Structure formats: structure tokens, C-alpha cells
Amino acid sequence: MQTGRVGRSVRVGLDIGGTKTDAVAVTEGGEIIARSRRMSGYGDEAVVADVVESVQELCAELGISVSDVTSVGVGIPGLVDTVSGRVLHAVNLGVESLDLAGRSSALLGTPVIVENDVKAAALGAAALRGDAVSMAYLNLGTGVAAGIVIDGVIWRGSRGTAGEVGHISVDPNGRVCSCGQRGCIETLCGGGALARAWGRPGALPVRDIFDAADQGDSEALRLRADLARGAAAAVRVLVLSVDIETVVIGGGLTSLGDRLGDSIRSALIADATDSPFLRSLHLDERIELLPPGSPAAALGAALVGVHAPQEEIATHG
Template identity: 60%
Template sequence: MRVGLDIGGTKTDAVAVTDDGALLHRLRLVTGSGPEAVVDTAVEAVRRLSTALAVPITSFASVGVGIPGLIVPGTGRVAHAVNLDVEELELGSILESRLGVPVTVENDVKAAALGAWQLLDGSGTMAYLNLGTGVAAGIVRDGVLWRGSSGIAGEVGHLSVDPLGDRCSCGQRGCVETMAAGGAVGTAWGGTAALPVLELFDHADAGDARAIALRKRLGHGAAAAIRILTLTVDADDIVLGGGLTALGERLLVVIREALAESATGSRFVASLQLEQRVRLVPSGSPVAAVGAALVGRGESSHG
């Protein structure tokens, strides 16, 4: 049995799986803020899984953790996990000492990519495009996660597609993230709703011109990311996950419309058949937590 933890800004999704990824138990906890609280949340999640399965913690072969931020390859060190109020944390080594089992730490989107591959029966090359507060992707080829030389492979959110566009948090202008990230879209829309992007879509459906324009811009931003992933890694499947996918088919329709529009003026883009490559992660699927568990399977220590 292996444990996978998806540590997010508000909740931690925890699973126990068999060595081939079959789900044995799943639970969720509220994630604490700050380094100490993040560690305590992870330990508590593993403890509750062991209790639910009536086995000691040391019977788990490994614990894998998917977490936002930069993960230094081979170290288990987390840096700049802003939503968790963590600037730097030796998460892998601390958890290993607390739990007594091998721990692997991976970026949450990359872990989710591996989970999507497993749960959606991936083949060839799959790209997992996360449309959440930010935009990023994870790439899996023949079941193996591709991290790149420094772990930033898939950071398509910070590719500039409009050099004269809005300023991005990374300092560039016109990044994909300024168009398609939930945070940027919500800020551009404003409003008072708890879920501003949902409110934007509702207003667009009602004919609000500004909402329609912002929704279209979101679709074009996501479509740009899909083209980038296709033209760089030629992904057979591009799976959409992240918070914005709670919109379901409403989001997919907007993205497919943008893809179709780009294909209309280019026989080359049309030949890529982008619309047929894109699908959504099933609602509620624990792809990130399962992927974290599978990352643990492939490493002997926090790497």
C-alpha cells in the first residue's frame, strides 16, 4: 500500500492505493497555513488513513506528496508555496523523520498529470493542463513523468502569447496565465461573488457584453496553451483539470470554440485536430492524490 497526499491551499486530499494505483481509501482534511501546519496536516492525514485501514503507518511502502510551489529535484524541498504561506520547507526529510517511511515530494500539477495517466488509461504522451488560480501543465510519456532538467517542464502559463498584453505576476506581459488563470480572470471581472468565474459565465450566458468578451479571452488563452503543448510535445491527449473545470462542459465548449476559430484560418492548425485531443478530468476524480502516491512508487526517497 502507498499513500498519496494532494496538499492544496484550502484542503488536503489523501488516498491509500495499491501498488498499481487502485484506490483503497480516500479522505479530506482542511490544510493549515504555514510550514508547521502543513507538516502537521500531512502527518494527520497519514495517521487517519492508517486508522481507517487498521494498519500501522510503517506498513505503507511510501508516502508521496503533491504540493504547489517549486520542488528542488532530488531533495524533497518546497520553495515559494505562496498559497500555503511557505517560503521554504524541507518537507520530504521532515515527514520521513515523523512517519518512519520513505517520502517523495513533487509539484502538485506534475503529480496530477501522473494520476490522470493512471486513472484515465493513458497511452503515448499525455499532457495535463491545470486551469486553476494559475495555469501550468504536467507531461507524461509512456507512464513516465517528464520534469525537465530543472523541474519546470510544462510551465506553459508563463509563455507570453501577447507581448503587449497585461502584466503577469512573473514580470512578463501577455502570458497565457493573464488570459486563462482563474485568479486573473476573476480580478478582471470583479464582482462580489464567491466564485467570480462562475458569475462571469452566468452573465455571459445572459448576454452581458463584457462577460462575453472575458469568457472568449479565457477560451483563447486556454486554446493557446493547448496549441503550445501540441506543438512542443505532440501530446496524444490533453486532459483539463483544476478549479475552472468545475464549470464542466460550459468551459469545454468555450475552449473548443477558440480552437475551432484558430483552425479556420490555418490548414496546418486544422490538421492537428486539436479539438479531438482535449477532454476533462471526471468531476471529483482524485488525480493529484493518486498521482502523488504513484510518484512515491517510482522513487526510493524524497526526490
């Protein structure tokens, strides 16, 4: 990372998750010049402190003042009003209603822009790929959602719900989803839903499912197939509805690495066996996994500060 005084051309981006906060400082050209990580706090005061203290830590590392920071972008789960910067219902962070932009900006003395975490990650993933091809970022974590980037800009749809593929029902007789429907994609490949269906103790239930499937456990084999089937359905929905070129898969489940990627590709190939139309789309060749430890989400949050927020609410994934 670059150190020393870098001048007034720095943007900061933060990805605030339920367990950790990842922060980066980037130049106007999008180069990451500093990075810090910390455990995420719980509750309104702690979340505001995470923003302020992360910015201060990065500035100290770079030898600059907070006044040298052009903007601060924050990617956060929950319901995000991108105009007011207010966060609603970020349950894992203990936030019910927080004016995160207003309170953080007042303490830092620099503009703060707040964005939904998945949409911010989509923007960062697009920037890391370094091309202008249309793409979607599919987040496979506790829940399932996607962000769509076209020509370097987040595409939100008319009411900000573009990319909410997790709550598309693909099995009307399937498991009940938290949204009230049955058989949503999230019930098949969301980490939370899989852990509940597995029902066995363990720190990493989805990894346990894959390990048990490798040993021939019938329930694990069924759940592993569900995960691949659900993720493949999400990829199909994204490509067929928006005609994006590439689906970048990120989120906590990508820690499974090739075991996850290979299972999704196999499901896409199997689904296309009897469909010349699906075979013509080569969906298995159009997915890629975000590398472990990628700064995509924090980088995307920093880049959010380049654009003025639009007047709609971006929903949680």
C-alpha cells in the same frame, strides 16, 4: 473502499492545496483502497501535521500500521526540490522554506517524496486513463501550468520547467502578468487574473463571468472569450511543442463543466478555420476534462513514490 488488514503493499499520496488536502491509499497495482479529505492548515507546522495525520487516518481506516506504508508521496504547490524534498514559496500555504520530506518522514518512520502538485496530477491523470499514450495535464486554476507524461513517466525537461505554459506570452500588448511579462497565457485563462480583470465581488468570479456572459454582459463576454482563447493557446503549445496525443484539463475552473470544455473546443475550431495545418491536428478532439472530484492529484502523488526523484527542481504552476 476496502477495509481490513491489507498487508505491506500500501502507498499513500496526498494533494495539499490552499484549501483542502486530499489523501488516498493505493495498492502496489495502483488501486485506490481508501481516501480522506481535510481542510489544509497554514504554516510549516500545520502542513507537516496534514501529512502525518492524513497518513494516520488512512491507516486507521484500513486497519494497518503506519509501518505497513511503503512510501508517502506529497503533491504541493510552490517550488519543489524533488531530491531534498524541500518546498519553497508555497504562498497560499504560508510556507517559505520547509523540509517537508525530512520532517514528515522522521515523524512517520517511512519514506516521504515531495513533488510539484501539477506534475503529480499529470501522473495520476495518466494512470486513470489507463493507457501509455503521451499526454499533458493542463491545470486551469488560480494560475495555469501543465505536466507532461510520456510512457508513464513525468517529463521535466533539462531544468524542470517543462509544462510552464502559463508564462508563454501570446499577446505582447496584453495585461501584465505576475511574472513581469505582458499577455501571458495565464493572464487570459488563469482564475486569479480573470477575477482581477472582472473586479466585481463574488465567491466564484469565473462562474459569475460565464453567467453574466450568458446574459449578454459585454465585459463578461470579452473575458469569457479571453479564457477560451488562452486555454486554446495552451493546448496548441503543448501539442505542437511536445507532440502529445491528449490534453487532459483539470483544476478549479473545470467545475464549470461543459461550459468550459465547449468554449475551449469552439476556440480551437475557430482558430483552425484558416489553417489547413491546424485543422489536420484535430485539436478540439484531443482534449478532455477531468471529472469533478477526481483523485488524480493524490493518486499521482502516491505513484511518485514508485520512482526515485530526479536531480532538478520542479517549478510551481
